[in-house]
Amino acid sequence: MNRTGSTKERILGAAETLFAQRGFDGASLRQLTSAAGVNLAAVNYHFGSKEKLVEQVFRRRLDALNAQRLAALAKVANQPGTRLEDVLDAFIRPALELSHDDGGSLFMRVLARAFAEHDDGLRKFLSENYGHVMRQFTAEFARLLPRLSKEELYWRIDLVTGALTHAMSGFGMIQRKSGVSERAHREQTVQHLVRFAAAGLNAS
Amino acid sequence: MNRTGSTKERILGAAETLFAQRGFDGASLRQLTSAAGVNLAAVNYHFGSKEKLVEQVFRRRLDALNAQRLAALAKVANQPGTRLEDVLDAFIRPALELSHDDGGSLFMRVLARAFAEHDDGLRKFLSENYGHVMRQFTAEFARLLPRLSKEELYWRIDLVTGALTHAMSGFGMIQRKSGVSERAHREQTVQHLVRFAAAGLNAS
DNA sequence: CGTATGCTCAAACGATCGTTTGAACCGCCT
DNA sequence: AGGCGGTTCAAACGATCGTTTGAGCATACG
Numbered sequence: 324m325n326r327t328g329s330t331k332e333r334i335l336g337a338a339e340t341l342f343a344q345r346g347f348d349g350a351s352l353r354q355l356t357s358a359a360g361v362n363l364a365a366v367n368y369h370f371g372s373k374e375k376l377v378e379q380v381f382r383r384r385l386d387a388l389n390a391q392r393l394a395a396l397a398k399v400a401n402q403p404g405t406r407l408e409d410v411l412d413a414f415i416r417p418a419l420e421l422s423h424d425d426g427g428s429l430f431m432r433v434l435a436r437a438f439a440e441h442d443d444g445l446r447k448f449l450s451e452n453y454g455h456v457m458r459q460f461t462a463e464f465a466r467l468l469p470r471l472s473k474e475e476l477y478w479r480i481d482l483v484t485g486a487l488t489h490a491m492s493g494f495g496m497i498q499r500k501s502g503v504s505e506r507a508h509r510e511q512t513v514q515h516l517v518r519f520a521a522a523g524l525n526a527s
Numbered sequence: 528m529n530r531t532g533s534t535k536e537r538i539l540g541a542a543e544t545l546f547a548q549r550g551f552d553g554a555s556l557r558q559l560t561s562a563a564g565v566n567l568a569a570v571n572y573h574f575g576s577k578e579k580l581v582e583q584v585f586r587r588r589l590d591a592l593n594a595q596r597l598a599a600l601a602k603v604a605n606q607p608g609t610r611l612e613d614v615l616d617a618f619i620r621p622a623l624e625l626s627h628d629d630g631g632s633l634f635m636r637v638l639a640r641a642f643a644e645h646d647d648g649l650r651k652f653l654s655e656n657y658g659h660v661m662r663q664f665t666a667e668f669a670r671l672l673p674r675l676s677k678e679e680l681y682w683r684i685d686l687v688t689g690a691l692t693h694a695m696s697g698f699g700m701i702q703r704k705s706g707v708s709e710r711a712h713r714e715q716t717v718q719h720l721v722r723f724a725a726a727g728l729n730a731s
Numbered sequence: 732c733g734t735a736t737g738c739t740c741a742a743a744c745g746a747t748c749g750t751t752t753g754a755a756c757c758g759c760c761t
Numbered sequence: 762a763g764g765c766g767g768t769t770c771a772a773a774c775g776a777t778c779g780t781t782t783g784a785g786c787a788t789a790c791g
Contacts, residue, residue, distance in 0.1 A: 435643050439643030478694075485689055490682075523690070566769055570749090
């Protein structure tokens, strides 16, 4: 039972963990509030409903994540020397750094669930709030891959995001060797993912 | 309400559809039996429990799918002229042909959900019953990509399966152009996926 | 001191879940 | 005709779900 932080923060933390482990429907408010060490009614008092709690769990992480992604993209977008790998790095590195925060890796599992569950309400929420990020990256990919038709480009981006979401939701399976620092391991991981994605996007 | 076939078949069909749409927990036996046009108790009578129904939904498709995959793999495995693309074709083509069967495309969504939900019971079932398929493909990938360490190979295969599962669970989003036959469209799709996967596996 | 205000609490609400029950019904064999 | 295994049926079981309620508590302000 977590006893640090405000009630809202404890609920958000416990929600992230349990949503990752059991899914949005699978995690009950009773399990959740019990793990957070708060009263059952606290969720509806502070968030209004379980669905709005889900949205806040996403907001807490995605606001920061996508701000970092856009900041990194801005440094390389629409510039002459930019390589495909630079854009992919701007997309992937912030997500992996988030994975290293407390509970951050769990959040990537939550995100993977959101992709698999074809929940219209959740997809609409994500599209309305964070769709512009994907649109900016897509525009830059289109610039760097002019020989791909719009159709092919969309498809390949879909494949890449699928691979990355899948991989990062299971992140941690790739064991860090002893003697390798956490930072060096993450750097290796970023480069592995970037190389894979760049090769896929560039495929003949 | 479906009225064709035996009670067991109608349940399996409705289960596949509803599991794809709402998830394993999200689809209730009452929705399911109502859609199948059978009595609520029929599920427990014919399958024993909801969990065993889930397993049968997987079995019905995966037995045939993996048999086709292994048959296709056997034709190219351990032979001198085999290209990476041939092995990937053996893995991907049967899945896409299944997607074209009635309800088959829905099954790929079910499969994507099973990946995202980290349900231990389900993962154990899939591993015990179909793990040998992935092991055979992995062995052949290892033969064709000798310069990759075992660690790197496992990771890239994980990325590829993630991309393919993600893409095929959303299959149908890539619209078939008018004037292109269903068969030609599927052939194009297979080659797109194979090229992407081969490039990713082969990345420097 | 009295009283708002923000928050927590135990308890209960109605709804829905998977499962079980026992009677009714079916075609088939002797 | 009569009984019998296989199947279907409506109904109910206990459990658990998200949400609501109203009393109780703490702190701050007049």
